[in-house]
Amino acid sequence: MQKFEVQMLAKLRGLACALELFVIVPADGNTGVPSVVHDFIGEWTTFSRHGLSEPLSRKKILPSAVIDRIALSIVKALINVHSRGILYCDLKIDNIMLMPGFQDQTGPQIKLIDFEKAINMADRPKYEHFRAKRHTEALRRSYHIHPAVILGAMPYNECSEIYSLGISFI
Structure with missing residues (x-):
């Protein structure tokens, strides 16, 4: 976890939709890398984690009521992140983890x-800088990012977040 991501998570402290940081342990030994301790996302009995991409990759059909709850939770999460002055900038199904109680509505x-790409809304706008030769590859690989952001015509903003939200729903 990079220093910037830790700073973003610190700003999001207390939100149920983001990892809760518990402590940052200073670098120890010859690694020179500090350790970050955060809450566990997954089943406590099996230690398994479930991303939103998992049931989709197995073509598992979720009940429509569960899909509605998940979709509403994603929208609420973005609203909460934005209320803290942060643009997520990397909303995709790989970055959405299903909590153990998602099926029966017990808890979040x-x-x-992965808040590595997140930015403060108060900072200067953030543009992607893909070379023109790489635009086609970037558009294919980063399908969840608004095409105007990839082409450098628009910075990340609330509109690009809504685009990523729509792609996630699709």
């Missing part, structure tokens, strides 16, 4: 992970 439905 989802958590967002």
Whole structure:
């Protein structure tokens, strides 16, 4: 976990939709890398984790009521992240983790992970800088990012987040 991501998670402290940081342990030994301790996302009995991409990759059909709850949880999560002055900038199904109680509505439905690309809304706008030769590859590989952001015509903003939200729903 990079220093910037830790700073973003610190700003999101207390939100049910983001990882809760417990402690940062200073670098120890010859690794020179600090350790970050955060809450566990998954089943406590099996230690398994479930991302939103998992049931989709197995072509598992979720009941429509569960899909509705998950979709609403994702929208609420984005609203909460934005209310803290942060743009997520990397909303995709791989970064959405299903919480153990998502099927029976016991507790939070989802958590967002990987805030490495997140930015403060108060900072200067963030543009992607893909070379023109790489645009086609970037558009294919980063399908969840608004095409205007990839082409450098638009910075990340609330509109690009809504685009990523729509792609996630599709």
